[in-house]
Amino acid sequence: MLRHIKTVLSILRERDNPLKIIWAYVLLRTGLNKYITIKQRGYKIHLSQSNLAITLFGNKDYGQEDEGFLRKTLQLNATYVDVGANIGTLVLTGSIAVGNAGKVIGIEAHPKTFDVLKSNIKLNGFKNIELLNSAVGNEKGKLHFSDAKSDDSNKILLDSNQGVEVDVNLLDELLKDINHIDVLKIDVEGYEKYVFEGATDVLNKTKLIYFESFENNYATYNYNTGDIINLLNTLNFHIYKVINNKQLQPLDHNYRSVKCENLVATKQPKCLEDECKFEFIS
Template sequence: MEYLLDQVKGRHGLFKFISNDEHMGTALRKYGEFSEIELSIIKKFIKPGDYVFDIGANIGLLTVPFAKIVGNNGKVFSFEPQLFVYDVLNKNIELNNFINVETFHNGVGSRKTQIMIDEMDFSKLGNFGGFTLSDKYKNSDCGTIKYENKNMVNILKLDDFLNLPKCNFIKVDVELMEIDVLKGGEKLLKKFKPILWLENHQSYPNDLNEYLLQRDYTPYWCATRLFNPDNFNLDNQNVFNNMTTLNTLAIHKSYEIDIDCVSMGITKVTNKYTPVEIARIKVL
């Protein structure tokens, strides 16, 4: 289905992308990048030689810069359950000549199982990064579903990777299944205490923060705009208006890391997700 794809040379290399993706596709075509402000924060916590997990990798817009940072002494493990999207992920890794990335056509959850998942119609406009395996959310909200097609996908657990020599950083963007992913990695989190970067959906933010606090992680809010004024193509037209992404950065209390919240623009979680707490969150 190559006819459904476009290609650009962007800030982080060559990327194929789904032409009808209204967020990632639009951003790559217009700006040559996607969520660059978010990535600029993440990059402060990844270093050469690290082992990094990209769960909910989509087409690899974070996998590729992660692979560049960790270098040949590090490794990136990327997971994407949608088969067509997974194929594009692999194309982008190949286009950029990375040999330090291992990809998985799998979901990640609280237990090993098999599930049937929706197949999106990529010939029609959609927000394909909003696809979810969660029953709390309808994939019809992010695009057109091919109801006659269902695909089987295996769900793995983070604890399946306990034999790795290290795990330094885990990014999770799985549309309301972030806690499920962490529950399937209790042993891995306890063993390696990786830094976590988790999409924190505004419908259930306190559940995730409570979970982290109970496991000796210190959570920080990080809200970033999709539009980067200093984008790769120097295009000053903001098609995303004030659209933002809310994430939680979580660092285990055993780490001796000095977090300068002011300079980084992040906000330590001090309270429930209340109007007072929301007002404290700086949007980058």
């Protein structure tokens, strides 16, 4: 109980509109949350136990940088893959962007989070989405996944029997029938390098990668940002940082993500001003 109270207090300190966050916990505690949906830009989600859902209940503009990036880069009829789909906000954003003739694949490892993801997709009735309940890595098998109350930081646990056991598959195997990927988004709390190592075929048919990068998360698995950059460079990707929400700055293997951020990888060799501007849509 004390640990749960500390988790709630830490969330309140970090979130806008703390009174709305408190109200969200009241609704969740009483079960009344089942009558509540949170309307976003073109879609809606359930108010669930997820930290992301609770945060969006208090601040509907949270996470708009990522959604804006997808709305800018995804075109009608495109294919979008989301590894670490969480409760589906970016899956739903991608679904709207690519249209009925496009394709979206959402991949989420944690079984409880996956259930919320499925529920949110069903709530919206979008038909161009496929969901897969699997962790992604460089070897097929089983691993343990953390099961913390702060679900948005759950991750693969190496050499541990704690948490929940999950299936692990290579992205190359999961997406073997996909011929082309326009945008591949990856957010797996530091396990990104393992995902890339099991995705050589997928990366060869991917146009753009949008991935979370954070040195502290990478350190959990004994590598750094430069290792990711080197790995992607060998597959002809060039790595960029988004500056001021609209322009891309090239990075080399000496770069370190000292703060949690999203980086972009493309096979575009130059970042000319007119070619690399991204005007985010609010």
